[in-house]
Amino acid sequence: MKRRKLDIGAVPGNVARGADERLQVATPLRSLLNKVFPDHWSFLLGEIALFSFVVLLLTGVFLTLFFDPSMKEVVYDGSYTALRGTEMSAAYASTLDISFDVRGGLIMRQMHHWAALMFMASIVIHMFRVFFTGAFRKPRETNWVIGVTLFFMGFFAGFTGYSIPDDGLSGTGLRIASAIMLSMPVIGSWLSSSIFGGEFPGMLIIPRFFIAHVLIIPAVLLGLIAAHLGLVFSQKHTQWPGPGRTNENVVGERMFPRYAMKQGGFFMAVFGVIAFMAGAFQINPIWLFGPYRASEVSSASQPDWYVMFMDGLVRLMPAWAIEIPIGDGYVIPPMFWPAGVLLGVLAVLPMTYPAIEARLTGDKKIHNLLERPRDNPPRTALGMMAISFFIIATISGGNDVVADKFHISLNAMTWVGRIGLLVVPPIAYWVTYRICLGLQQHDREVLAHGVETGIIRRLPDGRFIEVHQPLAAPDEHGHTHLEYTGWVVPKKMNRVGALAPAIKGFFFPIEKPSEAPVSPGHPPVDPAAKREEVGSSH
């Protein structure tokens, strides 16, 4: 029998046709693969979170295989000598086993933890980008709310995650969590005892947090991330204003192949950075913390960085307990205000910010073009105000370490935090506002007068002026009338072609740029004529 010759070149087409004939995927796939994404570095920050989440899922599955979420008392007999023979919960013992006896377990644990920190950090910087560029405006308010929810789900994912090893530090964190629950008026004791299954710590909290950490919260996160990305697809990505870009179009690259390849590469970069950090930096050395005992609380006990702002607010709160003399007497402990009320405000206020801003400005239009931060000074200033508040609260969450290592009194740190929390945000608002106005002013100045060339010219009457390169034909006063379009205004001569553009390299240009003419007003100076030897023959 003669074998038919296989035409390799036709295989992809045949397979694709076969798939389309059976599944009718060509039309939807074509529109998906041809989807255009605008390209700017700041649009990639959210992807860091997405890719960290993938790393979290991968490493998390590995850890689940070896982790035993049980508070049963066991005697440790693993290879870490400094705890051998110590009584501890099975959860803690299995985490020690993951760290010391499971092949590759420690790096998986460290990757999981670093990826969690990376997930939260990239969510925050992505949120800054979205906020400062006004990308949350209509029609994208829903996606903003989903994003804020993602932060808080990540917050709880992280908290449940670092609680379940049942080590000394995480137990201290759980104790604080139970205290926060207890501080809630009326419902406090019910809330705490229903979550812990009785008095803290009980025997239930680790298995419960485990299910929350590996099932409920990841499922919610996955759903929210899918909705978040789905909305980006259906509403299309925002873009910067610029030539050819309008509120109705999207200028960029097709999803396939370039954008997809870039994203694939970026995923590997994120994976690589997380793996590098997990290999190079030790994180959460639970073997030093020992099994949780209520009597052992270490100095410098702090939560992970994204929870630290709350710890800081609690540390800064003065001891103002409210005592209500009804019946046997009720107390609203001071902790309730920062950890209960303020946390609620900090969750709700960002979510409602798009509505608040639209309400205050009366802006009901659809915005697909971004705003440069300088073009909306009040928003930018508010954002910096929020960031300065967050940073002060976060630093105060570790104020004992800062005090110790920088040789400052802890009491002074507390007062710096208390005063700073009230004083610094308004200052940040004012400074940012002025900087925004200054940058705006400078843009308008360049549009009206041109780019500074750095060339000083002396006029016949003795005055000195700096020569400006106008960006368009000037009128009789030397002014140009250019509209500000909300995008970068060239401010250096290189930007308007005074220098030939350097050929792009990664760190250094691959070729040397050609020599620039000396000034735009003058012809380049010719090199001196070659001298000829004076001879006697002529």
Added chain:
Amino acid sequence: MTSHSPASRGAGRGGGLRARWRRGRNSPPSKLRRRAGAAVRLVAALMLAGGVYTFLAPSVQAQEDVALSTAAQQGKEIFDNSCITCHGRNAQGIEGRGPSLIGVGSASVEFQVESGRMPMVRQEAQAERKAPMFNAEDTQKLAAYIQELGGGPQIPSGPLTHDMDADPEALSRGGELFRLNCTSCHGFGGGGGALSSGKFAPSLTDVSERDIYAAMLSGPQNMPVFGDNQLTPDQKRDIITYITGQLQDGGDPGGFNLGRFGPITEGLAIFLVGITALVFTCLWIAGKS
């Protein structure tokens, strides 16, 4: 004298000394005489009590007569040069400057002087560790002087740690005791921690065995004393075994330990290393078109 009535004072002044004598002889005992008698009786009683006390209790003054060994004699010379300004003559202490060193023992002297904390640079919340001012020999002489002067706890001779090969459980016993007694100030990793108003628990990362033992015995600065009733010498050796064997020499299996300061440096690292690296990657990827 303030309780004298104006009248009697006037009479005394007017009559002169002789008048006063004469009046005193003829009349019942005046206020002045009664007071003088009371004063004499009080002084006598005090002298009696003081004398009895001097005989029955060892007093600071009495120590001066104690014969000092040669080393202690040399230690006293160092003391009189470098320590007397704050701790006073015969180490009795000076109010508001330095405490009495009677009874602190040689353990305390060794700890304070060997670690450079004493002599102190200035009066502040807590003395800092610095390069020691005296060599080991001089420190021993000072320690001998204070020990012979007032007694007190001494570092025992012999090894201060357990042999981990012969007694492998010492490490985990020490860890247990360390977490129970020490972490609340020095931290899980032994990196130290802040106390109130500028005081602090120092880092244990490069502290010698003798210093740890001496610190537990003498409770320097803001540290509580862990006398032999609270932690037996054997338990102290357990703790030192854990600090030197695990925290100092145990290494960090997970890589660079970021100072073992906990989540605060981890949070710093994720922004300074992770996010910075990836933002540059973003710039790179988006710049390539």
